[in-house]
Amino acid sequence: MAKKYPLLPLLLVDDEPVWLHSLAVNLKLNVGINNLIECSDSRDVLELLDRQEIGLILLDLTMPHLSGEELLSLIVENHPAVPVIILSGLNQLETAVRCMRLGAFDYFVKTTEQERLLAGIRRALNHMELERENRTLKAQFMRHELQHPELFAAIITGNKHMRSIFQYIEAVAGSPEPVLITGESGVGKELVAKAVHQVSTPEGPWVAVNVAGLDDNTFADTLFGHTRGAYTGADSQRAGMIEKATSGTLFLDEIGDLSPTSQVKLLRLMQEGEYFPLGSDTAKRLQARVVFATNRDLAAMQSSGAFRKDLYYRLHAHHVQIPPLRERLEDLPLLLDFFLQKAADSLGKKKPTPPEELAVLLATYYFPGNIRELRSMVYDAVSLHQGRKLSMDSFKQAIGYGDGEPLEGSKQEIESASSTEFIFPERLPPLKQAADLWVAEALRRSQGNQNIAAQLLGISPQALSKRLKKQQS
Numbered sequence: 001m002a003k004k005y006p007l008l009p010l011l012l013v014d015d016e017p018v019w020l021h022s023l024a025v026n027l028k029l030n031v032g033i034n035n036l037i038e039c040s041d042s043r044d045v046l047e048l049l050d051r052q053e054i055g056l057i058l059l060d061l062t063m064p065h066l067s068g069e070e071l072l073s074l075i076v077e078n079h080p081a082v083p084v085i086i087l088s089g090l091n092q093l094e095t096a097v098r099c100m101r102l103g104a105f106d107y108f109v110k111t112t113e114q115e116r117l118l119a120g121i122r123r124a125l126n127h128m129e130l131e132r133e134n135r136t137l138k139a140q141f142m143r144h145e146l147q148h149p150e151l152f153a154a155i156i157t158g159n160k161h162m163r164s165i166f167q168y169i170e171a172v173a174g175s176p177e178p179v180l181i182t183g184e185s186g187v188g189k190e191l192v193a194k195a196v197h198q199v200s201t202p203e204g205p206w207v208a209v210n211v212a213g214l215d216d217n218t219f220a221d222t223l224f225g226h227t228r229g230a231y232t233g234a235d236s237q238r239a240g241m242i243e244k245a246t247s248g249t250l251f252l253d254e255i256g257d258l259s260p261t262s263q264v265k266l267l268r269l270m271q272e273g274e275y276f277p278l279g280s281d282t283a284k285r286l287q288a289r290v291v292f293a294t295n296r297d298l299a300a301m302q303s304s305g306a307f308r309k310d311l312y313y314r315l316h317a318h319h320v321q322i323p324p325l326r327e328r329l330e331d332l333p334l335l336l337d338f339f340l341q342k343a344a345d346s347l348g349k350k351k352p353t354p355p356e357e358l359a360v361l362l363a364t365y366y367f368p369g370n371i372r373e374l375r376s377m378v379y380d381a382v383s384l385h386q387g388r389k390l391s392m393d394s395f396k397q398a399i400g401y402g403d404g405e406p407l408e409g410s411k412q413e414i415e416s417a418s419s420t421e422f423i424f425p426e427r428l429p430p431l432k433q434a435a436d437l438w439v440a441e442a443l444r445r446s447q448g449n450q451n452i453a454a455q456l457l458g459i460s461p462q463a464l465s466k467r468l469k470k471q472q473s
């Protein structure tokens with residue numbers, strides 16, 4: 001099928017069917033227009049515009065019932081975005097000028113100026129296309145801009161993926177469906193959940209429950225509440241967390257640790273939107289945005305049967321996976337600076353200056369505890385700190401790096417990697433060549449910093465320097 005040109009139809013309005021048809025044929029042959037509507041009764045135009053999007057109108061001035069000039073003012077009033085070109089007779093120039101003042105896009109004398117008319121229509125169409133493109137680009141640009149960046153200000157990041165998570169959160173803000181946030185421990189799931197709350201239900205309460213370690217009864221009691229006398233010890237009626245979260249956000253953390261019985265209770269709540277407080281047979285409605293978080297691999301758990309499939313799919317309506325710190329190393333210096341300031345403020349100290357090497361050293365570390373781990377390293381270092389420049393010692397200690405010892409994070413990686421993950425060539429290279437490769441890799445990881453490369457290799461900086469000199473000679 002031929003592509004429609006223009007994308008939105010051109011509307012020709014003239015009471016003379018013969019002229020109307022000949023103009024249509026002319027436009028098709030000379031301008032390539034294959035998307036047009038002919039209309040010979042001006043009274044039908046407004047209704048047609050209400051029904052259908054039109055790109056451009058060519059309007060005759062002399063028409064019975066509703067003149068071109070009258071119709072133009074109605075179009076300008078009701079559909080100001082649709083451009084109108086006026087087609088006038090030779091003796092109607094005054095009217096045509098009035099029409100321009102009314103808001104017509106252009107006008108042409110109908111009988112004598114075929115070529116000019118066609119050129120004018122081409123121009124108008126180009127203008128429309130440009131306008132459309134501008135609108136599309138603007139919409140795309142707008143989509144890249146956060147509507148409320150201030151609501152994400154607590155999450156320090158310069159990472160592109162994190163920004164797209166923020167955009168996603170804004171996009172699903174109005175949805176009643178739950179949001180599932182996954183990611184390793186300490187990546188900031190709770191901070192992101194709070195941002196969901198700020199964006200979706202800022203006026204309502206924020207109620208957080210960590211469900212790890214709750215037995216089935218405590219889970220039900222905490223969430224659903226109970227009536228007086230519901231069980232021994234229930235001396236008075238107590239509202240559950242779901243009720244406390246009404247009009248706000250209920251955050252259920254560590255959802256991957258729920259027992260099978262509690263999973264059934266949660267499924268029922270999410271499916272029916274209702275629950276019964278313990279001891280009551282009157283249902284209450286869930287009236288809160290629900291956000292779940294876990295550092296467990298729920299997909300693997302549902303495949304192995306450890307997590308209910310139906311619940312998994314129910315929770316998955318909107319899913320946000322937060323990348324670990326080691327996959328967004330550009331955030332390291334930002335977070336380092338942020339926590340240095342915070343730690344200094346809370347300890348009543350002046351913010352210390354970190355040595356330049358610190359960010360490089362930290363970038364070589366695996367950070368199994370992610371941002372929480374970085375935060376406590378910085379707080380530790382600042383509390384021990386005296387003088388102006390921050391010492392690297394406590395960081396080195398924290399990442400398990402004593403003399404000749406590999407970094408703790410790399411040690412973990414090496415231990416968890418089986419030897420088959422190193423792809424050895426069929427013929428092993430001589431030891432010297434392998435050692436050179438190892439040194440080159442350590443220098444790459446430490447961004448050329450020999451002190452840190454030496455630590456990664458478990459040798460002294462002097463030994464590394466000697467080795468490099470030997471390589472060059």
Ligand SMILES: Nc1ncnc2c1ncn2[C@@H]1O[C@H](COP(=O)(O)OP(=O)(O)OP(=O)(O)O)[C@@H](O)[C@H]1O
Nearest residue numbers: 154155156184185186187188189190191295371372
């Ligand atoms: N991008 C960030 N900017 C500033 N602080 C952050 C950021 N991400 C995490 N934090 C801080 O790191 C700590 C851990 O974050 P949070 O509790 O949100 O992690 P989590 O993923 O929920 O961890 P867990 O799985 O252990 O519950 C908090 O003190 C939090 O304020």
